[in-house]
Amino acid sequence: MTGTIPNLGPDKVSLGVTPTLWWNDDFPLIDIGIPFEQCVSEMALAGFQGCSIGHKYPADDPTALKEALDLRGLQVSEPWVSTYFTIGDRDRTIGNFKRQLEFLKAVGGRDIVVAEFGQSSHLQPIPVFDHRPEFNPTDWERLTSGLNEIGRLAADSGMRLCYHHHMGTGVQSAADIDKLMEGTDAQYVHLLFDTGHLQLAGDDPLATAEKHKQRIKHVHLKNVRQPVADKVRSDHLSFQEAILEGVFTVPGDSEGMIDFRPVLTTLGNAGFEGWLVVEAEQNPATACPLKYAKMARAYLTDVLGW
Template sequence: MSRLNLGYGTNGLTDLRLDDALALLADLGYDGVGLTLDHMHLDPLAADLAARTARLARRLDRLGLQVTVETGGRYVLDSRRKHAPTLLDEDEDARGMRVRLLIRALRVAADLGAHAVHCFSGVTPAETDPDTAWKRLADTLEPVLDVAEETGVPLAIEPEPGHLLGDLAGFHRLRADLGDPPPLGLTLDIGHCQCLEPLPPADCVRDAAPWLKHVQIEDMRRGVHEHLPFGEGEIDFPPVLAALAGTGYQGLTVVELPRHSHAGPELAAHSLHFLRNGGTG
């Protein structure tokens, strides 16, 4: 079985400067980092993004950290609406803002040597019927997938509870709607599997293995979409970690605790100890 490459998400370290967050993770012994593009770390809208990205690439190389680029910044595009606009927005220009963010993320990821770029569909607008929403999602993603193919960086879409693409079945629908394009991969969030998938998380891992490009991990309870530190939810982690290792997945498995930044350094240390000990603490 493969050894898992473990990372920690910068969206759970927002109280730290990026340089300090990266040094912390390297010192603790993490293999990499899930880098959320946002104003407090690497701002995707900054005029000097290229120079900042080049500096970051050198920093990651010196620290020996791998990276996956994540695009879940809450207010990165709209300072008043969380995660807005999305790929499903009624307004074409608004959808274009999200498309440009993802394309920029793919180019940043290529410059950083990242495993993948993470994204999500967004919530279906109230005035949009489901079939229209699915067609809009596929159409809007096409130019993004063209850039993913050009850069050689997979686009890994995440099933997100409450979104149009909310579960693994939704991922497979999108994949079929797009004609199964090679650049389209999957971000599998282990907590989300516990929250709403019909199969246990370990079975979800095995079923999703052919499309895995990014993995997020945290504890969670059934039916409650709340990211929890390990040991505070209901997930049986040893079978999950064994399933991940058994797939041969070589990307990052990133701890995802975006609402626990206040305790980020302590939770980063605890999480690594928990996962390196096979999910038993």
């Protein structure tokens, strides 16, 4: 059935895609040499309206970046800021955040995505499940107070801070998300809801979408190959090894196990307005980026009706 999701028309949501289909921004060696211009051209060719920022983008020159995206009919869905509140690096974190706010203003975006990488294990060549950090009360206080502070900075600039739960960090599971939402100000700290990270963590994305639907302001649509996810846990793989094994794929891939329709229906019924961003951290040497981008866009056309 086509177009079964209520309240998620083009007047409410925009469809984006991340450059992690074309290269990996956490692990630069996962790369076959696709340049920035080809990446953003293929995003537009696949039918997307915007994209997040990758390390090959001319991010030090927002004018050049905006011109390149405008030429292809693309907007910036989000820049990324890693926070380090839990290890006491507050001042540098806030300074980096302010610089990204200025960048976002220059390129014309609204949402700014953050994740706490203090104590994170996901960039290290160690088992991602076995070594994820567990925050103590001091860590949680540093994180939530810091997020409230930079969330106010974003709001004062007409922007929205959206927190990205992430594998290998202290906010990985549904319970972690619950705690983060309880400890932060709903006026300033919103949730970036990532279906793939929650599924890989072992939780039900739909349950979290239902619970926090009013806080969700930005969405990453990522699918999971469940047999690979099971292997990541049983074989104690690192996050990089999980990506190379093919744990993630896009919505619309028959190998993925997430049913996105009820998740999107929940968001539509809750009045969601913002970016739905396709993300699949895959190896471009084995997963043709344009093929998977078009696959995801075709699926969203079928589900959303546009």
